[in-house]
Amino acid sequence: MSLADFQRAFAMVVTDPATWATRLAAPDARVGHLELTEREIERLRRILGHRGMRANHLLLRANRLMPIQGALPLTCDWLRDQMSAVLDAWLAMSNEGSVQYQREAARFAAWLPGFLARDAVYSHPALDALRYEQGLAKLASIATTTDLAAEVEVRFDHDPDVVLEGWSPNTTPLGTPLIAHLRIVDALVVLDREDPDRG
Amino acid sequence: MPSVGIIYNGSLEPESLTGLARPDHVVIIPERFWLDAGRTSQPRYHTPVGSRRVIERLKRSFPIAAHGLGLSIASACFFDREHLRELCRFDQELGFAWISEHLAAFRVDHDSSPDHHAGVQVPMPWGPELLELVVGRVDEVQDILGRPLLLENGVELTPVHDSEMSETEFWSVLHERTGVRMLLDLHNLHANELNLGVDPLAWMDAVPPGAVEEIHVANGNWIDGTYFDSHSGRSPARVLELLGHALARFGGLRAITFEFHESYLPEIGTEGVADEIRTLRTLLEQARGSSRVAG
Numbered sequence: 293m294s295l296a297d298f299q300r301a302f303a304m305v306v307t308d309p310a311t312w313a314t315r316l317a318a319p320d321a322r323v324g325h326l327e328l329t330e331r332e333i334e335r336l337r338r339i340l341g342h343r344g345m346r347a348n349h350l351l352l353r354a355n356r357l358m359p360i361q362g363a364l365p366l367t368c369d370w371l372r373d374q375m376s377a378v379l380d381a382w383l384a385m386s387n388e389g390s391v392q393y394q395r396e397a398a399r400f401a402a403w404l405p406g407f408l409a410r411d412a413v414y415s416h417p418a419l420d421a422l423r424y425e426q427g428l429a430k431l432a433s434i435a436t437t438t439d440l441a442a443e444v445e446v447r448f449d450h451d452p453d454v455v456l457e458g459w460s461p462n463t464t465p466l467g468t469p470l471i472a473h474l475r476i477v478d479a480l481v482v483l484d485r486e487d488p489d490r491g
Numbered sequence: 492m493p494s495v496g497i498i499y500n501g502s503l504e505p506e507s508l509t510g511l512a513r514p515d516h517v518v519i520i521p522e523r524f525w526l527d528a529g530r531t532s533q534p535r536y537h538t539p540v541g542s543r544r545v546i547e548r549l550k551r552s553f554p555i556a557a558h559g560l561g562l563s564i565a566s567a568c569f570f571d572r573e574h575l576r577e578l579c580r581f582d583q584e585l586g587f588a589w590i591s592e593h594l595a596a597f598r599v600d601h602d603s604s605p606d607h608h609a610g611v612q613v614p615m616p617w618g619p620e621l622l623e624l625v626v627g628r629v630d631e632v633q634d635i636l637g638r639p640l641l642l643e644n645g646v647e648l649t650p651v652h653d654s655e656m657s658e659t660e661f662w663s664v665l666h667e668r669t670g671v672r673m674l675l676d677l678h679n680l681h682a683n684e685l686n687l688g689v690d691p692l693a694w695m696d697a698v699p700p701g702a703v704e705e706i707h708v709a710n711g712n713w714i715d716g717t718y719f720d721s722h723s724g725r726s727p728a729r730v731l732e733l734l735g736h737a738l739a740r741f742g743g744l745r746a747i748t749f750e751f752h753e754s755y756l757p758e759i760g761t762e763g764v765a766d767e768i769r770t771l772r773t774l775l776e777q778a779r780g781s782s783r784v785a786g
Contacts, residue, residue: 295620296567296599303599303609335652339614344648344686347717351648352610388604391561392527 363397370418502753512765554588565596591641618655643674659697678709703741722752
């Protein structure tokens with residue numbers, strides 16, 4: 293009997309209770325390569341069959357989304373129509389959860405462009421928002437350590453004024469991507485569009 | 492008399508509460524003040540300057556207690572001693588009035604991650620294997636911190652079938668063997684009452700009278716047929732009723748803390764938080780007046 297394997301098994305089955313309830317209904321059921329006793333398998337079956345499991349799964353989705361939503365609120369806003377599908381795919385792919393906002397957000401940010409590209413979406417206001425929010429985080433980390441005059445470059449494929457306002461039903465990509473610079477002026481973050489003559 | 496305080500979440504500055512609504516103490520969640528780059532990173536921890544300033548400011552006005560939520564003390568896969576040492580470093584620097592954590596497991600390792608947060612608490616199989624694990628962990632935590640630890644009772648959504656012990660038997664033996672005292676979260680107990688039919692009065696009566704040091708109160712909400720511990724408002728009447736029972740039952744209480752989540756402050760309102768603190772004080776006075784605060 294292994295408490296550690298029981299805990300690992302629960303962490304696995306809670307991500308997809310319906311599928312695991314079916315799998316564990318078999319008499320010789322296993323959870324991956326984990327060493328579980330028949331008693332532990334039966335405990336998992338009972339847990340999966342308990343009405344509280346729906347709540348556990350709901351809570352898991354909320355808790356996994358929370359750090360991403362907390363660190364990347366504008367990005368999540370622009371994904372609002374797709375958020376449920378995005379979260380499904382993220383949970384299916386990501387088996388390394390963290391409640392540290394910046395760490396989880398960084399992993400999500402690295403994953404999202406590839407996920408959208410699977411449907412040949414390479415330009416999306418959510419990706420502009422993502423680059424902007426990553427830029428803010430980078431600026432904050434630089435400015436609080438050494439260089440208050442630091443600036444961070446952000447590319448926009450859509451009008452920044454529209455992107456920063458949050459979700460709207462119709463957005464048109466710019467003909468040419470726009471480069472903007474995030475800087476801190478008088479304790480406020482300002483976004484300067486790049487002057488084509490600047491250099 | 493136990494002190495009456497609130498959890499700090501950044502949405503309300505405790506200094507804005509005055510008179511009888513002024514908190515006697517403020518509880519912070521240390522993990523919200525440091526950045527953790529992960530178990531395999533070096534350097535792993537960083538405390539932003541702004542976070543440090545907030546704690547230093549709070550400390551000038553209130554006794555500050557720490558309420559950790561990241562240790563996962565009942566994880567059998569691994570024990571994150573670096574996390575514990577960071578908590579210890581914070582304590583040495585800031586001098587917490589007391590330190591609490593959760594009797595919970597939510598972190599596991601597996602093939603593709605040395606540290607995966609399960610997203611929910613792993614159900615607790617109350618029994619000898621878990622007990623031996625937690626006894627050892629509590630001893631180690633108290634050794635490293637050099638001071639007592641409080642542990643909070645949790646919400647159970649899916650209890651473990653065929654557990655060898657009841658939850659209260661587990662707590663009683665844990666207290667007897669380690670001296671650890673409980674942070675009794677009455678709202679968690681209330682959630683277990685609504686979701687699982689736990690009798691909260693019998694539950695409290697099965698815990699040794701000297702085993703509780705702090706009490707948390709809060710509110711929650713129903714979603715899809717389940718009652719969640721969402722810290723969504725002022726304590727419901729039932730939780731205050733349970734508080735009356737707890738005050739009569741448990742001696743040596745140090746503190747009562749009102750927990751609310753920052754996202755619900757617009758609904759609760761600053762005056763609502765103030766009212767909650769005044770209500771808790773009134774209940775304490777009434778219990779003392781009727782000699783119902785256990786000595």
